[in-house]
Amino acid sequence: MRGIRAAVAAGLAVAVVAGCGGPMGPAGYDRAETPHARAVRLAAAWPGSASEQRWRTGYWPLDVPAEWLPADAFHNGEDKAAYLSGRLVLRGALPQTLSGKAEVVWADGSRLSLPLLSADRVFRGLTQGGAVCSGHCDAVLTVTGARPATRTVRTSRGAAVIPVWEFGVAGYAAPFTYPAVAAERLPDGGPSGPGPGSESAQWSGTSADGRTLTAMVEHGGCSEVLPGEVYETDAAVVLIAHTRSTARRGEACPAVVTAGPQDFRLTRPLGSRAVLDFVSGLPQAQQSGQPVQGG
Template sequence: MRRGVVGALLALVLTGCASTVVPAGPGGGPTGGGDAAQRRAAEVSAAWPGSAQEKVWRSGYFPVDVPAEWLPKEAFHSGEDKDAYQSGRLVLAGGLPQTFSGLTQVRWADGSQLTLPLRSADAVFRSLTEGRPGCNGRCEHPLKVTGAEPGTREVSTSRGRAEIPVWRFRVAGYTDPFTYPAVEGQQPPSAPAKEVPGARGAAFLSVSADGRTLTATVAHGSCERVERTEAYETEAAVVLYVLVRSTAKPGTACSLAMHLSPEQFRLARPLDNRVVLDLATGVPQLPKGDLSRGQDGGQ
């Protein structure tokens, strides 16, 4: 899989093309002051240290941008091979390892470990062959899986680097294995959202090499613009939010479509091990990179 976290997005439409008319009246300013947002950010940050959510976050397995697969560098030898793989036309030409305890361990560099359910080799194989789209080329050209063996791979998590179990599938004609995680990430803590008038939270995307600039996406309407980005910082946490200004003139019809735009947030000091918390819910955020497919040699 690719290991970079996406640092920018194209603005994209999330909803339909209906429109509403902005009523006449005083306009121009942000949809609310920054004081309410700052108070909310302070509340969220103060509640984090020692909370049940923090304990879950610090003790669980929450992977950062871990892909669903690591394809070998030589993939694919032909268009037919690629089409066969993408359409799930894999045939089992050898046995798969059988699992017994159904449990496995994730191990961190500090020596800590966590026992989690093991994703069996059979479950991985079924995920590759079931529910896939039909073939686009030579449908009689399947890929042959000759077997699989267990292995490990180092990945990024909310707690730093960790070693996770993987399955390395051998495919006829390919020297290097097709590799898949043998454990799934846990669900992050959740909490009800609290609306903050005049402010929007931001979805954490990436952090710069020096740790002092965060990129996050912000939802806004077609007749709005981001007026100001803010990063509320404490020793333990960072909360990102923006103030939005209406650009609509009285009587103007504005599309109801929402857009996502990337924004940058400059920190007073590097992020380091501090957690990025959501303004509305107070729950921690992981960088939202490309979690789909990668190709860095699954060995």
């Protein structure tokens, strides 16, 4: 993962809210507690909490990608290799920002001022932490400059217009675009949930009708994923992933962790309800992990 993706995902220059053991919700657990009972407790603690207030009043994007790529990215393998390994050279000037602040604007007119990710910071992120080059290692992409623009994205408070940077790249008519603000950061949650076999599922997609959530479920080399569960209230949804050991006595399990998608069916569309992490109790943002092309 290139530097800018990691930077955006981490929420650079962000405000940190209270931990899950306090107003964020009950992260602690009783090992005798069943997965269903934990989900009930997490969902019950969410409405009216200080963290829900922050969720409803701050900037918490639900599906903002780390980048919007042009529809024709990439022209060839050389360009793709150069981009993924961070081999970009600047042949133009980047905008110099003065205030260090930017505004997010919602459909109802409400506004929130947040730290600006400068064009220079975004560019440096693109050139750092790239994938190891495995071919076409002499190719580079030439960045000709950047300009400010906006994009409409989904947040916990509905649609919002955010500032972005549009970077010109030689040979591409459409820009490579990146958010100019980061989400307010949610803190780390508390200890793990109630024992092996019940785990978090990372929300990664929503069906068009809002009734099915897709989530990534991790499992080890000697385990398998079982059908998951959903616990729902009017305010929150908790996804519960289940796994089962497939290890045999004396068998050495591969030291690998893989993740695969699983669908969780809701009784009604998700709407504005928060998707709470089963382990930490924190609200999740939808994480596709994929760049968006076009537009």
